[in-house]
Amino acid sequence: MFLATLYLALPLLDVLLSAEVSGGDRLDCVKASDQCLKEQSCSTKYRTLRQCVAGKETNFSLASGLEAKDECRSAMEALKQKSLYNCRCKRGMKKEKNCLRIYWSMYQSLQGNDLLEDSPYEPVNSRLSDIFRVVPFIPDVFQQVEHIPKGNNCLDAAKACNLDDTCKKYRSAYITPCTTSMSNEVCNRRKCHKALRQFFDKVPAKHSYGMLFCSCRDIACTERRRQTIVPVCSYEEREKPNCLNLQDSCKTNYICRSRLADFFTNCQPESRSASSCLKENYADCLLAYSGLIGTVMTPNYIDSSSLSVAPWCDCSNSGNDLEECSKFLNFFKDNTCLKNAIQAFGNGSDVTVWQPALPVQTTTATTTTAFRVKNQPLGPAGSENEIPTHVLPPCANLQQSPFILDGARPARE
Numbered sequence: 093m094f095l096a097t098l099y100l101a102l103p104l105l106d107v108l109l110s111a112e113v114s115g116g117d118r119l120d121c122v123k124a125s126d127q128c129l130k131e132q133s134c135s136t137k138y139r140t141l142r143q144c145v146a147g148k149e150t151n152f153s154l155a156s157g158l159e160a161k162d163e164c165r166s167a168m169e170a171l172k173q174k175s176l177y178n179c180r181c182k183r184g185m186k187k188e189k190n191c192l193r194i195y196w197s198m199y200q201s202l203q204g205n206d207l208l209e210d211s212p213y214e215p216v217n218s219r220l221s222d223i224f225r226v227v228p229f230i231p232d233v234f235q236q237v238e239h240i241p242k243g244n245n246c247l248d249a250a251k252a253c254n255l256d257d258t259c260k261k262y263r264s265a266y267i268t269p270c271t272t273s274m275s276n277e278v279c280n281r282r283k284c285h286k287a288l289r290q291f292f293d294k295v296p297a298k299h300s301y302g303m304l305f306c307s308c309r310d311i312a313c314t315e316r317r318r319q320t321i322v323p324v325c326s327y328e329e330r331e332k333p334n335c336l337n338l339q340d341s342c343k344t345n346y347i348c349r350s351r352l353a354d355f356f357t358n359c360q361p362e363s364r365s366a367s368s369c370l371k372e373n374y375a376d377c378l379l380a381y382s383g384l385i386g387t388v389m390t391p392n393y394i395d396s397s398s399l400s401v402a403p404w405c406d407c408s409n410s411g412n413d414l415e416e417c418s419k420f421l422n423f424f425k426d427n428t429c430l431k432n433a434i435q436a437f438g439n440g441s442d443v444t445v446w447q448p449a450l451p452v453q454t455t456t457a458t459t460t461t462a463f464r465v466k467n468q469p470l471g472p473a474g475s476e477n478e479i480p481t482h483v484l485p486p487c488a489n490l491q492q493s494p495f496i497l498d499g500a501r502p503a504r505e
Contacts, residue, residue: 121179121194184293211357249302270322279325289386307438314396335405348387374433
């Protein structure tokens with residue numbers, strides 16, 4: 093009996109040990125910062141770096157004098173040997189804003205531009221099959237396409253959410269600020285976005301994904317899917333801003349900037365890949381996509397006839413930047429990696445072993461093609477989520493949608 097137990101436990105022990113070795117030297121940025129400040133040599137260099145990123149010296153190219161540049165460069169080189177340089181953050185962690193502020197001060201301060209070359213979030217390495225195994229009570233949502241019944245799978249997913257205490261709690265929490273009322277015809281967009289982020293950060297993927305990526309065969313279902321995030325408040329406005337201006341606005345906010353970098357990192361298309369994803373991971377792409385919901389870059393389904401998504405923006409008035417703007421917008425609208433990931437979830441399919449047709453290498457050029465190169469400093473080291481110049485757009489004064497109020501208005505079901 094003991095030998096049999098040991099035989100079964102050894103593989104698990106190997107997995108745990110390997111995970112500890114691979115991730116043991118990477119702390120979250122808050123812990124890494126605290127650790128650095130306790131070591132005199134690290135603390136001195138870290139404080140120097142923070143001075144380099146403050147004020148006029150936020151951008152390395154603007155640092156005044158060769159001596160200042162050398163000092164900043166020396167501080168960065170010294171910190172590359174510390175755990176602070178390899179730190180990452182976890183989405184939805186308690187001190188996420190502070191963690192991301194530390195991350196960007198390390199990775200963006202001295203590069204001379206604001207290219208988002210990598211995700212600040214710790215890799216999850218999850219699989220869609222991990223989600224499917226724990227949702228036997230709503231099988232209709234995850235059947236293969238040819239076996240999808242005529243029923244409304246998105247409605248079934250909403251009902252399943254109402255049966256789960258956590259999902260119901262956070263769903264109710266965003267419906268309230270994201271919808272208008274008789275006394276207040278304008279929604280509170282800031283509170284709506286915050287509540288939406290909490291929903292997708294706190295609710296298990298089996299429920300949140302079930303509502304957002306459910307498979308459909310009719311317009312009633314696809315429209316419910318499109319209305320999942322209350323677009324009249326969280327998504328739509330009277331006028332569409334230019335996409336590059338919206339991107340610039342996103343970059344002034346630590347949360348939005350980080351979620352956007354995570355999306356471009358984990359949903360990067362690759363035609364030579366069997367999955368059409370450079371990272372070969374549908375689950376990580378869906379996680380990154382859902383992380384954008386609740387920011388100024390909130391994406392949604394464009395219409396009820398396809399899986400094309402986009403943030404609320406267009407490329408009018410782009411001038412000489414039209415090609416760059418179109419490339420950014422098409423990363424959402426025509427992203428084969430994202431579309432395949434959404435279809436894989438809705439179909440209940442999952443590929444666990446990828447075999448790219450050709451060797452695929454991650455390069456800076458690949459992971460930053462959709463980002464605008466523009467010198468734009470971050471805020472002072474003491475700021476947390478918002479850069480002082482960042483202002484969220486006003487709420488849209490539009491009619492509320494009847495599609496998502498399952499708990500509040502049972503008659504609408």
